[in-house]
Amino acid sequence: MPNLPPNPDDAFLGAVSRNGHHETPAAPTYYDRPMLKAPHWEWNVVTYLFLGGIMGGLGLIQLLAHPERDDERRLKRTARITSFILAAGNPAILITHLGRPERFLNMLRIVKVKSPMSLGVWGLVLYSGAAGANVVRELAVDGVLPRWMRFLAPGFMAPAQALLGAFTAGYTGVLLSATANPFWGSGKRHIPAASVCSGLASASALASLLSTLEGNHQAVHKLERLEMVAGAAELLVLADFKRASGTYGKPFFEGKRGERMRTYTMLAGTIAPMALNLLGQMVKLPKPVDAVRTTVASVLTLVGGYVLRDSLIEAGKDSARDPHAAFRQPR
Amino acid sequence: MATGFFTDTTLCIGCKACEVACKQWNELPSDGFTFTGNSYDNTSELSGTTWRHVAFVEQMSVDQQGGLHDRWLMSSDVCKHCTNAGCLEACPTGAIIRNEFDSVFIQPDVCNGCGYCVVSCPFGVVDLIEKFDPDGTHYNLASLAESRLDAKQTAVQQSGGVAGKCTLCYDRQKVGFEPACAKACPTESIQFGDIDELRERARVRVETLADRGVEAQLYGADDVGGGIGSLNAFFLLTDRPETYNLPAQPVLPSTRQPAGYAAAAAAAVGLAIAGWMIFRNA
Numbered sequence: 001m002p003n004l005p006p007n008p009d010d011a012f013l014g015a016v017s018r019n020g021h022h023e024t025p026a027a028p029t030y031y032d033r034p035m036l037k038a039p040h041w042e043w044n045v046v047t048y049l050f051l052g053g054i055m056g057g058l059g060l061i062q063l064l065a066h067p068e069r070d071d072e073r074r075l076k077r078t079a080r081i082t083s084f085i086l087a088a089g090n091p092a093i094l095i096t097h098l099g100r101p102e103r104f105l106n107m108l109r110i111v112k113v114k115s116p117m118s119l120g121v122w123g124l125v126l127y128s129g130a131a132g133a134n135v136v137r138e139l140a141v142d143g144v145l146p147r148w149m150r151f152l153a154p155g156f157m158a159p160a161q162a163l164l165g166a167f168t169a170g171y172t173g174v175l176l177s178a179t180a181n182p183f184w185g186s187g188k189r190h191i192p193a194a195s196v197c198s199g200l201a202s203a204s205a206l207a208s209l210l211s212t213l214e215g216n217h218q219a220v221h222k223l224e225r226l227e228m229v230a231g232a233a234e235l236l237v238l239a240d241f242k243r244a245s246g247t248y249g250k251p252f253f254e255g256k257r258g259e260r261m262r263t264y265t266m267l268a269g270t271i272a273p274m275a276l277n278l279l280g281q282m283v284k285l286p287k288p289v290d291a292v293r294t295t296v297a298s299v300l301t302l303v304g305g306y307v308l309r310d311s312l313i314e315a316g317k318d319s320a321r322d323p324h325a326a327f328r329q330p331r
Numbered sequence: 332m333a334t335g336f337f338t339d340t341t342l343c344i345g346c347k348a349c350e351v352a353c354k355q356w357n358e359l360p361s362d363g364f365t366f367t368g369n370s371y372d373n374t375s376e377l378s379g380t381t382w383r384h385v386a387f388v389e390q391m392s393v394d395q396q397g398g399l400h401d402r403w404l405m406s407s408d409v410c411k412h413c414t415n416a417g418c419l420e421a422c423p424t425g426a427i428i429r430n431e432f433d434s435v436f437i438q439p440d441v442c443n444g445c446g447y448c449v450v451s452c453p454f455g456v457v458d459l460i461e462k463f464d465p466d467g468t469h470y471n472l473a474s475l476a477e478s479r480l481d482a483k484q485t486a487v488q489q490s491g492g493v494a495g496k497c498t499l500c501y502d503r504q505k506v507g508f509e510p511a512c513a514k515a516c517p518t519e520s521i522q523f524g525d526i527d528e529l530r531e532r533a534r535v536r537v538e539t540l541a542d543r544g545v546e547a548q549l550y551g552a553d554d555v556g557g558g559i560g561s562l563n564a565f566f567l568l569t570d571r572p573e574t575y576n577l578p579a580q581p582v583l584p585s586t587r588q589p590a591g592y593a594a595a596a597a598a599a600v601g602l603a604i605a606g607w608m609i610f611r612n613a
Contacts, residue, residue, distance in 0.1 A: 027571070027573060028573075028574070029573055029576065030386060030388070030573070030574065030575065030576035031367075031369040031372075033369075033375060033376060033576060034376070034455065035454075035455050035576050035577075035578060036450075036452075036453075036455035037449045037450070037452065037455045037456075037457065037458050038450075039446060039449060039450045040446045040449060040459050040492075041446065060599075060602070060603055060606060061606075064606045064607060064609075064610040065610065066610065072610070097445070098443050098444055098445060099444060099492060103443035103444065104443070106424040106426070106441060106442075106443040107423045107424050107443065107445075109424065109425060109441075110423075110424065110425035112420075112422070112423065112425065114420040114421075114585045114588070115420060115421050115422060115423050115447070116421075116588065116591075117421065117422075117423035117445060117447045118422075118423035118424075121423060162603075166595075166596070166599035166603070169595070169599070170591075170592065170595025170596065170598070170599060171595070173591065173594075173595055174588060174591035174592055174595060175447075177587055177590075177591045178584050178585060178587040178588040178591050179417075179421075179447075179450040179451050179584045179587075180417055180450060180451055180452060180453040180455075180581075180582065180584050181450055184450075185582065185584070185587055188587040188590045188591050188594075189590050189591065189593075189594035190594070191591070192591040192592070192594045192595035192598070193594040193595060193597065193598040195595065196595050196598040196599050196602065197598055197602065200602050200606075222609055222610055225609045226605070226606050226609050226610075229602065229605045229606070229609070230602055233598065233601070233602065237598070316450070320450070320455075323573075323576070326455070326578065327573050327578055327579065327580075328580075329453075329557070329578065329580055329581065329582045330582075331582070
């Protein structure tokens with residue numbers, strides 16, 4: 001038998017520690033092969049989650065806007081019509097992922113409380129119903145539809161849409177965090193909270209953008225405050241997520257992806273629009289300049305929201321491929 | 332009756348007859364010819380179209396006196412058919428069911444290919460089957476089954492991509508046959524049968540091995556923790572589970588839901604109050 005010297009680099013050495021021959025510090029895995037499977041999710045799922053967040057946020061905005069103030073009345077109408085368009089369009093995005101339209105219907109044959117995907121799809125369907133009813137009411141009040149049709153949307157449809165909106169925005173986070181993925185699992189509280197905050201910030205940004213186009217500057221003023229609050233909350237959640245996730249958070253917070261997330265989501269997507277919005281709150285700018293300011297701030301927030309979702313999904317792929325993270329599942 | 336697999340890795344000789352029998356019976360496509368350099372394991376992993384995977388671990392070490400010790404571990408991995416299955420809970424279509432043999436089974440005609448089971452399996456077993464390739468190099472199980480009935484291309488063939496994993500040979504069990512892998516295993520490393528009986532047999536085996544000086548442990552015969560419960564396909568191992576690419580502390584994904592929903596609700600309530608104040612004070 002050849003007399004081989006012990007080689008500390010040999011990956012197999014540690015595995016035999018049970019026999020008492022050697023103890024190596026880092027427990028070896030199976031040829032460093034992934035233990036878990038990475039998600040097969042691309043741009044379409046990212047877009048679905050991003051729009052789901054905006055849709056949810058608009059649900060709250062349409063409730064907050066008071067019908068007796070002229071600017072908020074117009075905002076309410078805009079938020080309702082936009083949210084309905086998003087709710088109607090989002091299944092189409094999901095279908096591009098599933099492959100065939102009928103496959104969306106497979107999810108409507110069952111309600112599963114333990115499946116965030118199932119509850120989320122039902123949330124989306126019910127939200128579409130509430131948003132649709134509220135749009136009918138808007139159009140009936142406007143006279144586009146017969147006036148009697150406003151009774152199709154009783155008053156409780158407004159808070160119903162807001163509640164369902166909060167659920168759809170939140171579920172886009174739970175969908176990721178309640179999986180076997182170590183990075184997503186390490187954000188079991190932070191990812192859902194960040195999804196709600198980012199959803200509302202993006203919804204406020206989209207509503208600001210549309211209100212600017214309508215010339216509804218009073219509403220923009222209020223929306224930008226809401227956007228600042230939601231953006232600040234998102235930053236706090238992300239900062240705490242970095243602390244809490246530790247090594248699990250590496251694929252998200254470190255390297256090129258971490259830099260991209262910090263640049264587009266935190267800096268350009270949250271801090272920069274906050275500064276622009278604060279400027280708008282404090283200084284009275286000439287109207288055309290102010291419109292440009294709002295537009296830039298809104299677009300930045302929307303881009304930041306998209307990059308956040310994209311970074312979450314992509315970091316989940318890397319995390320799944322790392323057997324060391326997979327074997328030390330976060331509790 | 333609850334049936335399952337007891338995979339006794341001390342009896343495995345690494346012949347891969349289980350892999351071949353599974354591929355043949357279930358008409359699964361080849362994995363292609365790849366050379367990994369990882370001992371004799373060129374299959375690498377379980378996938379949507381690979382439902383048995385033999386892991387090879389070559390262990391060599393030198394003791395204090397300079398004596399060489401070597402050991403070759405082989406283990407045929409398979410879907411664990413968990414008591415509380417992450418994939419089954421996550422499936423939004425109800426395609427993943429628990430059948431009358433207590434196995435976790437994917438109905439390919441109901442599956443919509445969303446891929447949520449893939450990220451919800453704590454063992455990394457389930458995967459999407461590759462999309463249909465008209466050249467015929469890749470195809471999926473569902474399309475194959477349907478093409479027997481209809482020569483035209485079916486819906487699943489056109490769009491491809493449903494989830495696949497071990498069915499515990501549901502079709503064979505239905506007619507009283509044992510699963511193809513267990514049937515083909517020449518050393519009875521893969522044993523099929525009533526799950527309670529298998530557990531009893533496995534415990535006796537651990538004691539027998541202990542008498543012979545072999546330290547062995549069962550993986551999944553009892554609760555593996557994390558809310559998953561016991562596994563209907565369990566293993567007898569002679570090293571840490573991680574050595575065989577099995578997680579020592581798996582977690583059932585749905586246990587993370589309450590915290591997630593609570594955090595989302597807290598954020599939503601907080602922002603709604605802030606929003607109410609902003610709009611009221613304006």
